Amino acid sequence: LISAEIMEGAREGRTVAELMSAGTEILTREDVMDGVADMVHEVQVEATFPDGT
Structure with a gap:
């Protein structure tokens, strides 16, 4: 879900700054199974932006 939203935003x-901020608000601790939020500290998504970055 997070990566799909980031990819769509890039398209x-x-x-990048907008998407980095938005990515932290897509899911909350209440949205994931118990223990998952403590295991996942970072999500990396590679997307191609119109400026080539």
Whole structure:
């Protein structure tokens, strides 16, 4: 879910900074199974942006 939202945002032309911020708000601790939030500290998504980054 997180990666799909980030990829879609990149295709729409949103900036890296915007997507980094938005990515932290897609899911909350209450949205995932018990223990998952403690195991996942970082999610990395590689997307191609209109400026080539």
